[in-house]
Amino acid sequence: MGQNACIDVETLKEELAAIAGAANVIATPQGMENYSHDETSGLCAMPAVVVRPGSTAEVSAVLKLASSRSVPVTPRGAGTGLSGGAVPARGGIVLSMERFDKILEIDADNLMAVVQPGVITGVVQKAAEEKGLFYPPDPASLDSCFIGGNVAENSGGPRAFKYGVTRKYLCGIEVVWADGRISRLGGKTIKNVAGYDLLGLVCGSEGTLGVVTEITLNLIPRPPEQADLLIPFPSIRKAVEAATAIIRARIVPATMEFMERRAVDLTAEMLEKEAPFSGAEAHLLVQLDGPDKEQVQRQYEKIGEIALEYGAEDVLVAEDKASSDRVWEFRRAIADALTHKSKTVKKEDIVVPRAKIPEMFDFLRSVEEKHGVYMVSFGHIGDGNIHVNLLKMDMPDQDWEAKAELALSEIYMQSVKMGGTITGEHGVGLMKKPHLPAALDPAALDMMKRVKKALDPQGILNPGKIFPD
DSSP: OOOOTTSOHHHHHHHHHHHHOGGGEEOSHHHHGGGSOOSSTTOOOOOSEEEOOOSHHHHHHHHHHHHHHTOOEEEESSSOOSSSTTSOTTOSEEEEOTTOOOEEEEETTTTEEEEOTTSBHHHHHHHHHTTTEEOOOOOTTTTTSBHHHHHHHTOOOTTHHHHOOHHHHEEEEEEEETTSOEEEEEOSOSOOOSSSOHHHHHTTSTTSSEEEEEEEEEOEEOOSEEEEEEEEESSHHHHHHHHHHHHHTTOOOSEEEEEEHHHHHHHHHHHTSOOTTTTOSEEEEEEEEESSHHHHHHHHHHHHHHHHHTTOSOOEEEOSHHHHHHHHHHHHHHHHHHHHHOSOEEEEEEEOOGGGHHHHHHHHHHHHHHHTOEEEEEEETTTTEEEEEEEOTTOOHHHHHHHHHHHHHHHHHHHHHTTOBSOSSSOOTTTSGGGHHHHSOHHHHHHHHHHHHHHOTTOOBSTTSSSOO
8 A cells, every 4th residue: 555656745844834833743663653544454555644633723734735736634533443444555645633632612402512522432421421412423542533533423422322323423524625615514403494404414424525623512411320230141032032022112221232141251361350140151231220229220220120031041130330230341441351362353344124133143153163253242232233343363374364364254244134234333444345236236336436536536544445446
């Protein structure tokens, strides 16, 4: 990857320094290394230069310069993505938003937050909580990812089942288009149907249509009461059946997560401690929230009855923070446990209708056996989003990429065949772009390409992403 040979880097450095200041331009290999990759295994490409603008005017000037020279620009947040979206595949400029790190306003009267894109998502949540408010989207990397990256990916998380994904809370943005022009879309209103929904178009576009420099988010009152449940089942199928029955009983948990036994065993190995209900083939984790303790208690008692009907071994209830932390300890440590077991892990996500999860797990085992690639899966049972992790273990390098790609291709195709899709949270980026035609019909794919061409006619914004080559 990388096409920097035809770029006059010295001149570009000088021009970028005149815009953002010399201290905010990086062009040494050592300095740029952290900007050459995200958290996606095996993907890396060096840019010609990194620039860290500090204002919307500076972002505009950078894009005007890049547009005039047809220089590729890769917008970058915290680099926590898992699809290669922040990798500068075509070289050129990495435009880092790390200096846009201010919470501009928490407006309790209008239930709105106005923030810059470089604020860590968890910091936004804490600022809202200090005012008794709640920003629900909770991606796994919320303590390190930027809110701007969440907008770019339309991020979700465990709470998406009840509360929805980023787009549901996005009310306004300031965006700089590829040619440097600046627009404000939306604002502190819930309703806005003036023209096409450009706000929704930018959200989830993975930095290919514009660079967001300010974000307005809708907040909600924070539910005061919460309880967490850990429920062991003899099979994934029984866990899914119980989850479906819980929803059928008109209970909508804030989260419903599941872990297969392999995930629990690997985490226990890393933590060097025995997991609760270590013999269970599947663990269901449920978080309830509500306006009062009595309602939450009624709900978890009903869930307990349903779970036992579907073969649960027991139901562990946590109503205080210390107990809650113990319930969630293994789920939160899975990602680290995977890399503890195997230095190289392909972390993928797929979506299927919830009732199809057991069938998908059967398919994953058949793919594993066919290609000899070890897999560990967990995810969001409420919305059918499965995180499929392929572990290299001691497989020879020459076999790994080929076998992993074959396995993933079959998994993506099966997801679509089951009525799902190839990604629910991670995005397309570089990793899944060859498989996008499996998820979209030709007309839809053509329309997306036309939108990209209209908004970025030179193709300078995050080139090489989303669309197959």
